[in-house]
Amino acid sequence: MTWETKYKSLELQKPDVYELEGLEVGVTSNCNFKCDYCCAYQRNDGQSISGSEVVRIIDEIPTLKRVRLSGGEVTLKYEDCLEIVAHCTSKGIATQLNTNASLLNAGRIERLRDAGLTNIHISFNFTNAEQFAAYYRIHPRIYEKITENIRLCTEAKLETVLETLLFAETQNNMREIGDKVYELGVRIHEIQNSIVMNHSSWDAIASREALIRSVQELIAHKKDDTVLYFTCMDRFAEALGFREQPGVYFSHCVDGKKQLHLHGNGDILICELCRPVVIGNIYEGTVLKNIYTHKPEPLKQFLAKLPCPAYDALFPSSQR
Numbered sequence: 001m002t003w004e005t006k007y008k009s010l011e012l013q014k015p016d017v018y019e020l021e022g023l024e025v026g027v028t029s030n031c032n033f034k035c036d037y038c039c040a041y042q043r044n045d046g047q048s049i050s051g052s053e054v055v056r057i058i059d060e061i062p063t064l065k066r067v068r069l070s071g072g073e074v075t076l077k078y079e080d081c082l083e084i085v086a087h088c089t090s091k092g093i094a095t096q097l098n099t100n101a102s103l104l105n106a107g108r109i110e111r112l113r114d115a116g117l118t119n120i121h122i123s124f125n126f127t128n129a130e131q132f133a134a135y136y137r138i139h140p141r142i143y144e145k146i147t148e149n150i151r152l153c154t155e156a157k158l159e160t161v162l163e164t165l166l167f168a169e170t171q172n173n174m175r176e177i178g179d180k181v182y183e184l185g186v187r188i189h190e191i192q193n194s195i196v197m198n199h200s201s202w203d204a205i206a207s208r209e210a211l212i213r214s215v216q217e218l219i220a221h222k223k224d225d226t227v228l229y230f231t232c233m234d235r236f237a238e239a240l241g242f243r244e245q246p247g248v249y250f251s252h253c254v255d256g257k258k259q260l261h262l263h264g265n266g267d268i269l270i271c272e273l274c275r276p277v278v279i280g281n282i283y284e285g286t287v288l289k290n291i292y293t294h295k296p297e298p299l300k301q302f303l304a305k306l307p308c309p310a311y312d313a314l315f316p317s318s319q320r
């Protein structure tokens, strides 16, 4: 059975040719959660961008194949998200909406599906309400709301990806989390390697031993009708003995090579997660459709070295 998603296909080929095919849009940097690991750039800085403005920008990039709406919690600007998704659908551009799923309901899910959203991507790190509530310091009923919304997404036949951050808090629990993902009716599980960012002091990333054990365990217990995407592990997958197989993918990192991040104030970043370097601003002369023919200096420097904090964390220079 093949479950590879249209949205993910960009990450399944080596990004040898640099071209702007993916745009991540920080529709808003506000959020109703306060996760300590959060990678959002300048989080809660109040910056946001309207749906019609994003549509205008998208129309100026002829090479675009996919758009990811992320933040912040973008469902705080639900109608803007809907407008962007519907426009992308009309142009054959794949879309993903990254959300904590706490602000969804049946009506909102159905409208996203009807607008043609390619997939909904939901953070999922805990297997019960008590652990969830203790970690996030949020009321346990929010966990029930999130799991109910996950079920509603699958029932609505909206392609659903649950994403688990592999970090200190989840590293001894990954198999149980994988089982819970399955129990919720979701067949696509993304494992996001945790990244230390230079714009945050958070550093509870997974240990090398736990990462190896978790990946091996998840692959060994994978069911035939599920797909696993391991993200931010491609630079060292081979060195750790990980192998792709049908339904198991070590996604290629496309950040800076095929994908850039647009912040609500027009800033263009290489990657919000690990490279929040502002390489330009669309309101100050940066033209996205020409970004790879007239590369800004920080982008040139990034492409010359292709630094990766995920690799550096597991293979410190002293041990290489």
Ligand SMILES: C[S@@+](CC[C@H](N)C(=O)[O-])C[C@H]1O[C@@H](n2cnc3c(N)ncnc32)[C@H](O)[C@@H]1O
Binding pocket: 031, 037, 038, 039, 040, 070, 071, 072, 073, 074, 098, 099, 100, 121, 122, 123, 163, 164, 165, 192, 193, 194, 195, 196, 197, 273
């Ligand atoms: C910043 S959140 C925005 C979308 C939504 N609010 C959510 O939490 O899913 C986007 C994704 O970034 C991931 N993320 C956050 N902090 C991270 C970190 N330090 N390392 C790796 N991924 C991280 C989260 O797991 C989440 O799936």
Ligand code: SF4
Binding pocket: 031, 032, 033, 034, 035, 037, 038, 039, 040, 071, 072, 073, 100
């Ligand atoms: S829910 Fe998402 S955007 Fe909000 S704080 Fe958590 S990781 Fe950051």
Ligand code: SF4
Binding pocket: 195, 231, 232, 233, 234, 235, 253, 254, 255, 271, 273, 274, 275, 307, 308, 309, 310, 311
């Ligand atoms: S460069 Fe950044 S986004 Fe790419 S794999 Fe490394 S940590 Fe992940």
